[in-house]
Amino acid sequence: MSNVDSSNLEDVPSPDGELTLKIAATPQDTNIYGDIAGGWLVSQMDLAAEISAGKLAKGRTATVAISEMDFLCPIRIGSTVMIHTEVKEVGHSSMNIRVEAWIQPPFESDEQEMYKVSEALFVMVAIDENGRIRAVPGS
Numbered sequence: 232m233s234n235v236d237s238s239n240l241e242d243v244p245s246p247d248g249e250l251t252l253k254i255a256a257t258p259q260d261t262n263i264y265g266d267i268a269g270g271w272l273v274s275q276m277d278l279a280a281e282i283s284a285g286k287l288a289k290g291r292t293a294t295v296a297i298s299e300m301d302f303l304c305p306i307r308i309g310s311t312v313m314i315h316t317e318v319k320e321v322g323h324s325s326m327n328i329r330v331e332a333w334i335q336p337p338f339e340s341d342e343q344e345m346y347k348v349s350e351a352l353f354v355m356v357a358i359d360e361n362g363r364i365r366a367v368p369g370s
């Protein structure tokens with residue numbers, strides 16, 4: 232029989248969506264001041280959105296818009312960055328994908344401790360080999 236009180240478990244913040252990408256933040260990902268660069272994180276989030284959209288579109292996609300982007304706290308070198316994605320809406324050729332970036336900081340005593348560092352809405356569009364829009368299969 233477990234003695235764990237699970238009554239407050241729902242209050243613990245946790246990522247929404249599917250874990251799509253997991254990477255380490257390294258010294259080569261820093262800006263000129265030695266802090267992890269925002270552009271590096273956007274790039275990882277874009278890659279995760281592309282992976283998520285590509286599965287649905289069964290092929291090539293392009294990023295057409297990024298909105299509602301927030302950077303909530305800085306990332307320390309050595310952190311593990313986890314990017315979660317969730318498809319929110321599918322149009323004719325477009326897919327709205329909510330992307331969240333979470334980190335596990337280095338040297339934390341609690342390995343389960345995670346922080347949300349960024350979130351954004353990516354609009355991805357299915358394109359063909361000529362760069363023209365195509366229908367998302369099943370849309």
Ligand SMILES: CCCCCCCCCCCCCCCC(=O)SCCNC(=O)CCNC(=O)[C@H](O)C(C)(C)COP(=O)(O)OP(=O)(O)OC[C@H]1O[C@@H](n2cnc3c(N)ncnc32)[C@H](O)[C@@H]1OP(=O)(O)O
Pocket residue numbers: 292293294295296321322323324325326354356358360361362363364
């Ligand atoms: C002979 C061989 C030649 C080979 C030649 C190859 C060249 C192949 C080049 C490929 C290039 C791709 C690059 C990909 C890798 C990147 O993701 S790099 C990141 C930067 N992104 C880009 O470079 C993409 C540049 N944009 C584009 O190429 C065009 O905007 C796109 C993506 C083809 C779309 O064209 P468009 O005329 O805007 O299409 P449009 O019909 O107006 O909109 C399509 C859908 O997007 C939605 N949408 C458009 N803009 C927005 C917005 N701002 N907010 C929300 N939704 C929007 C529309 O509502 C529509 O939704 P649906 O109703 O279809 O669901």
